[in-house]
Amino acid sequence: xxxxxxxxxxxxxxxxxxxxxxxxxxxxxxxxxxxxxxxxxxxxxxxxxxxxxxxxxxxxxxxxxxxxxxxxxxxxxxxxxxxxxxxxxxxxxxxxxxxxxxxxxxxxxxxxxxxxxxxxxxxxxxxxxxxxxxxxxxxxxxxxxxxxxxxxxxxxxxxxxxxxxxxxxxxxxxxxxxxxxxxxxxxxxxxxxxxxxxxxxxxxxxx
Numbered sequence: 001x002x003x004x005x006x007x008x009x010x011x012x013x014x015x016x017x018x019x020x021x022x023x024x025x026x027x028x029x030x031x032x033x034x035x036x037x038x039x040x041x042x043x044x045x046x047x048x049x050x051x052x053x054x055x056x057x058x059x060x061x062x063x064x065x066x067x068x069x070x071x072x073x074x075x076x077x078x079x080x081x082x083x084x085x086x087x088x089x090x091x092x093x094x095x096x097x098x099x100x101x102x103x104x105x106x107x108x109x110x111x112x113x114x115x116x117x118x119x120x121x122x123x124x125x126x127x128x129x130x131x132x133x134x135x136x137x138x139x140x141x142x143x144x145x146x147x148x149x150x151x152x153x154x155x156x157x158x159x160x161x162x163x164x165x166x167x168x169x170x171x172x173x174x175x176x177x178x179x180x181x182x183x184x185x186x187x188x189x190x191x192x193x194x195x196x197x198x199x200x201x202x203x204x205x206x207x
Contacts, residue, residue, distance in 0.1 A: 095145040107195075142184070
């Protein structure tokens with residue numbers, strides 16, 4: 001059964017999640033929430049030259065923080081989501097059409113697995129404030145990203161997480177910024193191929 005298309009008032013609404021440890025609210029990253037974006041990045045939010053979710057893009061701004069601020073300010077559809085725990089910014093994720101991410105689109109190993117499609121979306125990263133790691137924030141963001149992509153016209157949502165069981169050593173949290181295989185599997189994604197033994201490309205069909 002195909003769900004009816006949501007109306008404009010239903011899209012980009014806050015989502016509430018509960019994983020048994022904390023209550024998590026996920027909101028679209030609108031210009032009004034710009035300060036919360038920086039807080040979600042933790043101490044990295046104080047440095048303009050930190051990643052600021054620009055790893056998979058190319059831009060001509062003075063620094064990465066300015067680039068993300070411009071993206072959020074000019075976006076017609078929010079490009080990211082913010083998670084809150086007790087009204088405190090706890091995490092961020094970017095979820096956008098794949099064509100908007102030049103580095104992903106031009107990656108030969110990824111291109112080998114994926115066809116060009118305007119309705120294909122990509123969840124690129126998770127930034128979790130260290131104070132809220134291991135509390136289900138990443139999982140809540142992933143689940144909200146599925147809803148966000150579907151409600152804004154995506155046919156599929158893909159990601160490129162890490163299969164930690166295939167790593168030779170324990171990974172640091174910063175090495176898992178694209179998420180983990182287990183996290184994507186639990187959210188209903190299936191594997192469509194690998195770019196490296198520890199790097200599956202995961203997909204969930206949204207139509």
